[in-house]
Amino acid sequence: MGKIFNTPLYPYQRSEDQDPGPATRHKVIIIGAGPVGLAAAIDLAQQDIPVLVLDDNDRVSFGSRAICFAKRPLEILDRLGCGEPMVARGVAWDTGRVFFDKDEAYSFNLLPETDHKNPAFINLQQYTFEEKLVERVRALQEQGKPIELRGKNKVTALADNGGHVRLEVDTPEGSYLLETDWLIACDGATSPTRRMLGHDFEGRVFEDNFLIVDVIMQADFPAERWFWFDPPFNRGQSALLHKQPDNVWRIDFQIGQDIDREAELEPENIHRRLRAMLGKDAEFELEWASIYTFQCRRMERFRYGRTLFAGDAAHQVSPFGARGANSGLQDTDNLVWKLKLVIEGKAGEDLLDTYSDERIYGADENILNSTRSTDFITPKTEISRIFRDAVLTLAKEHEFARPLVNSGRLSVPCTYDDSKLNGPDMEQLPRATRPGAPLKDADTGTGWLLDQTGNDFQLLGINADVPETLEVGGITIKGFQLSPTESLKTCYLGDARAAVYLIRPDQHVVARWLAYSKSATIAALRQATGKA
Amino acid sequence: MLITKPNFDHTDDFYAALIKAHDGLSKAQSDALNARLLLILSNHIGDQSVLDTALKAASSEKELS
Structure with a gap:
């Protein structure tokens, strides 16, 4: 497949920093060229703060991964100069349908607010999202903005020396040293930065496994979010169908605990599941499949000295509600202006602690919502399943039960109500x-x-x-x-x-x-x- | 405020109707009916502080038994 995720977009190139001599000092280094790292870099560079992004790979993410981008992140992307191409490319949607057993229980509409530029949600494969961000990086470089992206540069050791952070970076031509005033770690849920600096990452682990599949097919399903509880094709479990661009469909199957991962990932087994769902005559091509479990957890703080953690490196949620990449973009939105003021000497370093405070507030809200969704979707006790099924049964006839159905509380930005940065309010205003x-x-x-x-x-x-x-x-x-x-x-x-x-x-x-x-x-x- | 003084219009009629609703049901069907009934009544009350007090009252009964 000549897919974008197989194409090196920022192949390794030797840098002068690798020449013998003392380590080069940078203003800001970002580890990780995923959605969050690239957004942070674009934000800094377009405001003329020099930034270097290091990534251990040289291409966009493999498989669709994060696919739902909410309105607030699209607004942030507009500020970063790349929202409109994403919306033009993405599949906008606002209707969700919930099925229970064999029948539709109800549908909901996110009611797009007519006075807003952006839709409630678009679906876009993470690889396309990252490709658009890399295009924006290249456009900034052409304008002479101070942004550099180094592929196949893997950070293998780092230390905060108080005045700066020192990094050892491995490349195809051996390792070299770098120094930076500020480090932003956007290296994902397994964050090697977090591990190397010895910080904790505590929270709740969920046992259920989910098989996630991208399928290419010509199908006349509408651009809606379809969620099944206990359907005939996946008894006792849940399933989700979402449309992405280019006739790619995302399908998630809950497959329970104690599974045989290798057997589940056999193409014959995936085809059997898909035929049960889509009909035995359905024609489709399998693009990508993966099995995941998830955890809801966060770091105790998002700033440790000169290192700032953002996105999945700092906090992790279940995918229900699309609160992963969406909240990561809100992290860098919050961080970058503060870091800029500190670098320019217009604010004290303490301002960066409010990044941690405000985004922990956001992360806790996301973790709470995502944990509750997960508990509804995968009931942990007999009685919680009885109540869950009672809600779903009632939802068909009774409007009151529908708000109780929780297949994911879709990502909305939080209000930093108790932030110490807030000034006075005038309560008669909305x-x-x-x-x-x-x-x-x-x-x-x-x-x-x-x-x-x-x-x-x-x-x-x-x-x-x-x-x-x-x-x-x-x-x-x-x-x-x-x-x-x-x-x-x-x-x-x-x-x-x-x-x-x-x-x-x-x-x-x-x-x-x-x-x-x-x-x-x-x-x-x-x-x-x-x-x- | 949660009402804990007698408040039924027809106490014995209600109780008989509650038991009758479960006639012929399996344990699973009865559990499901109870859950639906509880959700319907909870929504009717709506007020979170009343519901919290009711949950607390029901939970302390469990501890006593």
């Missing part, structure tokens, strides 16, 4: 956009709100005058004013006539008022940059 919340997209009359925000601190005045710029301790706040459209009124004004919002570079709300005050804005900016 709750959805309170301090700590991500901005809600809105039609501003001149484009999408989220396309007009990000990368800087910004002061938004709706029916209110705000200055064009305001300098606070070397940080520039950029002001902009909008007239209230219907969607701005709904999300940002409520019953108020005017409002002023201070917005972080990651598009989260810092503080809000009914009118502009210079002293209040300065105090809130100091709060948001860890100087209060």
